[in-house]
Amino acid sequence: MGNDLQSRRAVIAGVGVGGLSLAITACSGGADTAATTDATAESSAPASSAPASSAPQAGGALAKTADIPVGGGTIFKDQKIVVTQPTAGEFKAFSAVCTHKGCAVGSVEGGAIVCPCHNSKFNITDGAVTAGPAEKPLPEQQIKVEGDEITLA
Known part of the structure; x- marks a missing residue:
């Protein structure tokens, strides 16, 4: 036995x-470079012509302005940044790392950046917490918009 x-x-x-x-x-x-979502639909699409394995350096092209939906945003997983377009022609960037437990945010929908780990939500205009458990806003990141190109500052 x-x-x-x-x-x-x-x-x-x-x-x-x-x-x-x-x-x-x-x-x-996954190997996706970016996930793009807006207030009406959730979809995934690469938003950069660069291969997923090479991250743009400071000053390097991140995306075209047309890649960022109005009222939504695009998450660049490799760069740990989310770029939003709250209103037409207004672009903002925030850390894609949730301030609650450090998870990567997973989508941008309904005017909010959403963390899939505990469902914290952040405003696409200023990164402020709109639903917890997170208590701190997403830190703003520096980008430049020149013509139709968005670059890391």
């Missing part, structure tokens, strides 16, 4: 490790 007990423990331990690796794989992010 001792061997049967050891065999069962080995199987259970193996399933536990396999399940853990599956969970870790499922939690790792």
Whole structure:
């Protein structure tokens, strides 16, 4: 009976490790460079012509103004930045790291930047918390808009 007990423990331990690796794989992010959403629809699209593996440097092109929906925004996962366009021609940028527990924000919808971890929501105009549990606003980030191009400052 001792061997049967050891065999069962080995199987259970193996399933536990396999399940853990599956969970870790499922939690790792995809290779998308950006996710774009607006107040009426949620969609994902790359917003940069740069490959996902190369992040723009300061002054490098991040996106075209047409890539940022009015009343919505685009999340640039690699750069950990979200660029919004609250009203036509007005562009803002904020950290894409939630101030509650450090999760990456996941979408921009209904005029809010939304964190999927605990559903904190931030205003697309000033990064202020509109729904908790986060208590601090998203820090503003510096960008430049020249013509139809948005660059990191």
